Every structure is written in C-alpha cells, then in structure tokens.
Amino acid sequence: MAIRYPITGIGILNSLASATGLDVTCGVRYREGQRGLLDVYAPKEASGAPTVVFFYGGGWESGERADYRFAAAALAKRGFVVAVPDYRVYPEARYPDFLIDGAKAVRWARRHAGEFGGDPGLLFLTGHSAGAYIAAMLALDTRWLDGESLAALAGVVGLAGPYDFLPLRGQVLNDVFAPAGDLASSQPITYARANAAPLLLLSGVTDKTVSPGNSRRLAGRIRALGGEAEARFYPHANHVLILGSFSPLLRPVAPALHHTASFITARAGNFRPKPGSPHFFRTTPLP
Numbered sequence: 001m002a003i004r005y006p007i008t009g010i011g012i013l014n015s016l017a018s019a020t021g022l023d024v025t026c027g028v029r030y031r032e033g034q035r036g037l038l039d040v041y042a043p044k045e046a047s048g049a050p051t052v053v054f055f056y057g058g059g060w061e062s063g064e065r066a067d068y069r070f071a072a073a074a075l076a077k078r079g080f081v082v083a084v085p086d087y088r089v090y091p092e093a094r095y096p097d098f099l100i101d102g103a104k105a106v107r108w109a110r111r112h113a114g115e116f117g118g119d120p121g122l123l124f125l126t127g128h129s130a131g132a133y134i135a136a137m138l139a140l141d142t143r144w145l146d147g148e149s150l151a152a153l154a155g156v157v158g159l160a161g162p163y164d165f166l167p168l169r170g171q172v173l174n175d176v177f178a179p180a181g182d183l184a185s186s187q188p189i190t191y192a193r194a195n196a197a198p199l200l201l202l203s204g205v206t207d208k209t210v211s212p213g214n215s216r217r218l219a220g221r222i223r224a225l226g227g228e229a230e231a232r233f234y235p236h237a238n239h240v241l242i243l244g245s246f247s248p249l250l251r252p253v254a255p256a257l258h259h260t261a262s263f264i265t266a267r268a269g270n271f272r273p274k275p276g277s278p279h280f281f282r283t284t285p286l287p
Helices: 007-015 065-076 097-116 130-140 147-152 171-180 213-224 256-266
Strands: 022-029 037-043 049-055 081-085 118-128 153-159 199-204 229-234
Touching: 007 065, 022 065, 037 065, 037 097, 049 065, 049 097, 049 130, 049 256, 065 081, 065 256, 081 097, 097 118, 097 130, 097 147, 118 130, 118 147, 130 153, 130 199, 147 153, 153 256, 199 213, 199 256, 213 229
Parallel strands: 049 081, 049 118, 118 153, 153 199, 199 229
Antiparallel strands: 022 037, 037 081
16 A cells, blocks of 8 residues: 655655745654654744644655655645654554654654644644554554643544555555554554544545545544544545645645644634635535
C-alpha cells in the first residue's frame, strides 16, 4: 500500500507552496535516530494558535517530511502551528514502532508548541493514508499517549485512512503487522470509544488503494457508542488527490483543506482563523 506522488508532481505542488507569512523551522529533533526529526510551520507572530501534528502516508514503508511542505504550509496559512515528523518505516520498522515514534512527536508538540506560538491545549492530529492510521491509533488506543497528551487532543482529521483493513493483503502488510500477534489489536476500529477526541474522516469515492468504507465503518462505530465522528466522501477524489487538493493547483478536486480547517477552528475556542477563499463543493455518501 505504499503511495508515492510522482517526483515531478510533488515537486510542482511544493513549488507552489509559498512560505510568505510563515516561520519555517526544519530539522528539529524530537527523538533519537535518523528519522527522529520534524519540521515546524508557524504563522509569523502566532499566539495561542491550534497545534497540528501532521503524519504523512506511504504505506508504512516510505515518506519524507520535506515532501509534504505543500500540505503543512496550507494548514499554517490558515493560522495553525503545524509539525510534520518523520517516523521509522519498513523494513527498519514494524508495528508498533511507527506508533511509538508518533507518540513521541505528539508529546514533543504538547511540550514545545508554545515556543512557536501554538497552544498545547489545542492539539490536533491529522494524517494521510498510513499517517491517518497513526493519528487514529494514537487518539483511540490509550496505550500510546500519556494522560496529559491524550487529554490535550482536541480532534483528529484522517484523510484516506485505513482503520479497519483485515484481512491483510500483500507481503509488506503481513511483514509490518505480523508482530501484533492478535491482528485485531492493530486496527483503530478495535479501540472505538465514546470519550475519544472528535474525529473527521475524509475519503475519496474513487479511492482504489484504501476503501472509503474504512472511514464509514469507524465513524459509524464511534457514533453508535455515543462519540463524535463524521465521515465525508468526495466524488472526484482518489487516494492521492484528496491530499493533493491541499495545494492551490488541485483545490478544485475536493474541499479537504476547507473541511479540515473548519473542523479545527470549530473546536478551538476563541481562535480566529486566517481568511481563506470561499469553497463551492459538495460531498456525497457512499453508494
């Protein structure tokens, strides 16, 4: 399930990601090791801004934080302080190594958000594909975050995330998740609970890599338990374009950035977002 933008494609998206109005700090260490660094994107003169930790995808076997500048900058330009961590991937890592790394990145963000103008009490997790899985697991499975970090979570936004993907298909997935033993313990839907942070789960109807049913099932399970979760489905987005729509070049494909920013703003108290362009899109339920 490794997802890679074509080199030329992601280069174009990043070339359009202006850093005007932002302070970008690269290579901040949050844990030991080669993949223990993160980048921070903060609005200039930010104060009390929601803090967003963004986990990129790549099928738990690829990805580099610098490749997602376009997504981080888009969120930061909405007024949020955004941290993008690298994390260990296959074959170096297996489940749950990337969750251990993700938890360390979240704890770093809670402790250091104020240094970049963020509010550590307004902590949001976002992610795409495998990164959405990491965000959801950290929010739902209480084994990974300490009580203070878990309590600080104000919400989770997952884009094209695998949350309920058994049985495993493919050798890499089996290699990555076999250490779980009881494979159900590796699935976010196993830990659905009413008192979790609110979830917004976004998927493209034409996604052939991660079935949109993952979002529908997890949101439905949490709502059935009395929790807060919403799933939205974009008729013209696939697995890659849903995140690509964070770039101005692909924004007409889906309002994923608008819905992500609106979700964060609605749960951020007195925070007022940066003005954005109006959006005229529709979402659709799964057939």
